[in-house]
Amino acid sequence: MSRPDPTGLAPGAVLGILGGGQLARMMALAAADLGLRAHIFAPEPDSPAYEVAARHTIGAYEDEAALAAFADAVDVVTYEFENVPAATAAFLAARTPLHPGARALAVTQDRLSEKRFVSELGLAVAPFRQVDSLGDLEQAVAALGRPSVLKTRRFGYDGKGQVKITADTDLMQAWEEIGHFPAILEGFVSFAREISVVAARGSDGSFAAFDVCENEHRDHILALTRVPARIGAVASAAAIDAARRIGEALAYVGVFAVEFFIVEDAAGEQVVVNEIAPRVHNSGHWTSEGAQTSQFHQHVRAVCGFPLGAATRRGTVTMENLIGDRVHDWRAILAEPNAHLHLYGKREARPGRKMGHVTRVLPQGD
Amino acid sequence: MSRPDPTGLAPGAVLGILGGGQLARMMALAAADLGLRAHIFAPEPDSPAYEVAARHTIGAYEDEAALAAFADAVDVVTYEFENVPAATAAFLAARTPLHPGARALAVTQDRLSEKRFVSELGLAVAPFRQVDSLGDLEQAVAALGRPSVLKTRRFGYDGKGQVKITADTDLMQAWEEIGHFPAILEGFVSFAREISVVAARGSDGSFAAFDVCENEHRDHILALTRVPARIGAVASAAAIDAARRIGEALAYVGVFAVEFFIVEDAAGEQVVVNEIAPRVHNSGHWTSEGAQTSQFHQHVRAVCGFPLGAATRRGTVTMENLIGDRVHDWRAILAEPNAHLHLYGKREARPGRKMGHVTRVLPQGD
The missing domain is CATH 3.30.470.20 (ATP-grasp fold, B domain)
Known part of the structure; x- marks a missing residue:
């Protein structure tokens, strides 16, 4: 079953997956259908994906020895979450194919770069402003109005790292809430x-x-x-x-x-x-x-x-x-x-x- | 996820499976969809089901210590093959629910008991005769004619343990081929x-x-x-x-x-x-x-x-x-x-x- 194929892997190959949650679990189940072996790499001692994967490595995403061993043990690496550290992605990509690639991660990990990327394609996005200080926030709110949404540029998901700016929101408090992290303000989109x-x-x-x-x-x-x-x-x-x-x-x-x-x-x-x-x-x-x-x-x-x-x-x-x-x-x-x-x-x-x-x-x- | 249910198990329960082939593998994949953990018990050092199961035990079906530990670790036991030894089934059933039960195994492990069971339900089966000796075989062939098929009563699958009796088959040789094992002769069914x-x-x-x-x-x-x-x-x-x-x-x-x-x-x-x-x-x-x-x-x-x-x-x-x-x-x-x-x-x-x-x-x- 390991007959090599010039255009890709063959059944029997090992699919490495970063992250051990339900998305990794369902990827591992699909891989099994296709005769592939899944190898999960995640920091948690117990994760949903471990139970359906041929192998798993419990390791930090910064642990280069563990990552190197993982890269050696797999034929391709993918991931279930966009917040794979850039250094981890680069380290793995130097050793084994990584899909999706580092550019997709870099663009989508940062709300500002993602918005700019989309805009440059000529696609519509909500109006946005870069916010690195309270002063930036005040100017951005003046430009985009209220309501609007202040979001950390990185590591937000499921509503985390967001503060809604309404008529009575105190901007200094909003900037505190967001932890002074690099952020963007997004204008409100009245969507159907x-x-x-x-x-x-x-x-x-x-x-x-x-x-x-x-x-x-x-x-x-x-x-x-x-x-x-x-x-x-x-x-x-x-x-x-x-x-x-x-x-x-x-x-x-x-x-x-x-x-x-x-x-x-x-x-x-x-x-x-x-x-x-x-x-x-x-x-x-x-x-x-x-x-x-x-x-x-x-x-x-x-x-x-x-x-x-x-x-x-x-x-x-x-x-x-x-x-x-x-x-x-x-x-x-x-x-x-x-x-x-x-x-x-x-x-x-x-x-x-x-x-x-x-x-x-x-x-x-x- | 372990809220007990009066009428059965709950997600999070452990499904024990005897046998590690593709049927066990696909059962384990289905169990995972339903939030269950699969634990495979099989003698082979490497089996298709191990790679998608939360746990596996490599053990002989006669290894009572291994079976006892397996029974303790699971909430219900099933199997992927009908040739589970009766002693194994009884040993497990005394310790944990076993489905399908021992009667299904006993009836279907023996072609003769299966044929009798089906006949007693009033359902049509191919004509058959018990064959325990060359003499039985000669009488059976005289009764059911040629072509007919001599089959071991136990452990046959995918055509193994079968000899076709045609016009020029030497019965002594057929009886040798079947290894003198308890057998049945089945009359030929001309099926569409x-x-x-x-x-x-x-x-x-x-x-x-x-x-x-x-x-x-x-x-x-x-x-x-x-x-x-x-x-x-x-x-x-x-x-x-x-x-x-x-x-x-x-x-x-x-x-x-x-x-x-x-x-x-x-x-x-x-x-x-x-x-x-x-x-x-x-x-x-x-x-x-x-x-x-x-x-x-x-x-x-x-x-x-x-x-x-x-x-x-x-x-x-x-x-x-x-x-x-x-x-x-x-x-x-x-x-x-x-x-x-x-x-x-x-x-x-x-x-x-x-x-x-x-x-x-x-x-x-x-």
Whole structure:
């Protein structure tokens, strides 16, 4: 099974994954389907992905000896989170193929560089200003108005590292809250919907986007994804085209997600890029049963140099995240004829914690 | 995640699996989807299932110390093969729930007891005679005629332990070939097709059968499964009803398969029971993408006391086994838009070895 292939790896190869959470777990499961061995590298003593991987290494992302041994043991490295330290990525990339590459990480780890990158592609983004001081913040708020959102440039996710600037927000307090970290202020976008495009780009430049999906967040955490999104064909095509251009500009290899706001104005529906995630994405979980190829299989195919799979949708799909205690309804969900339950093997259902998800596919719809 | 449930286990529980081949591997993958931990027990130093299981124990099925430790570490035990030694099953069942139970194993491990069991349910089987000696064989051949098939009562699979008795077969030589083991002679059934029913029975007596599928064997090994089978509604209902009665009579818990011959006569299509497999079955692999619930998820649900999932079919499906060198076509298969590739992680593609399978689902068909 180790017959070498000039254009990529072969089944039997070892897929290294940085991070051991549910995204790594689902990538490892997809890798197993394709006859690959997964090797997880993560700092936590116990992680969801360890239990389904052929091997795991518990190590800090700064531990070069552990990283070197990991690089030696695998055929390609990918990751489940965009905050892989740049030094870690560079260290690994010098020793073994790393997909997606260092440029995708560098651009998306910093909200400012990401916004500039997207703008330079000619795609719409929310108005933004760099904020490195209280003075910057005052000027930025004067320019962009209130409401607006102050965000750390780095390491924010699920609403962390954000302060909303409303009419009565004290700017000095907001700057304190953000910890004086390099930040950006984003102007408020009055959007009708939030959508995302989950897409893959192969090492040969091939591109395959899943159908545009619509996302509902609660407390800054994705709660529900619906596919198809309730938007018109023009906006849908614009979103997919934007994702394609982003993937090309990053010379991207793997699955990525682009989140958009849909803004309704006199000219129709406009797509405004909100965020790029250089990895499989929660808003793509619906693909496991709702598409011909799941995002996890697609990502594994792409990073291994295999042909991309068909991204065809199979019906009308919803994906509900099971957050905190909601997971205790697992038995009722198992009894639903159209539901597919996915649990991540996490032992404790803490509030706000993603414990699993459920997809529901209605074949008749379109 | 360990909230106890009066009617079964809860996610977080440990599913023990005897055997480490591809069936165990696919059960372990399904268990992971449901937040369960898999613990494999098998004698081989290296097995496909180890790489996707939270734990594995390498031990002989006769090693009571290892079995006792395994039983202590798991919440329920199941198996991927029907030849679990009776003593092993009894030893484990005394310590932890074992599904399917000892009766299913006892009946199906012995072709003679299986044939008698099926006959006593009033279901059609090929004519058969017990053969314990050359004299028995001569009498049996005189009664059932030629061609007929001499089979060991125990431990036969994929055509092993079988000798075809044709016009010029020397009976003494056939009896030598079969090693003088207790055997049965089966009369030849002139069948139009081979079909199977893969079904599940829950611990609450619930029953769910997947659609009847049609099987093509080459060299006694399953080569291709097609669903739906090209048989009429009456034969299809009869086959499913036979499976239901077999499941009930065995007080069965889990997924099982019943293989049938379809015999065409003046009265129409008759279903003749060929074999019962008390486990997930190669002819049910199509369910992974071709049915709402896969046989592996269904089996895990049943043995854990979870509600059975819907067995609804999703389209016109074929499942092709990738045997031996055929696996080297993996890249071309990955490039087919309707194909789903499953590889088992086996390192060497020996002739006759099941290396993986591919399902192809055409949504439009029925």
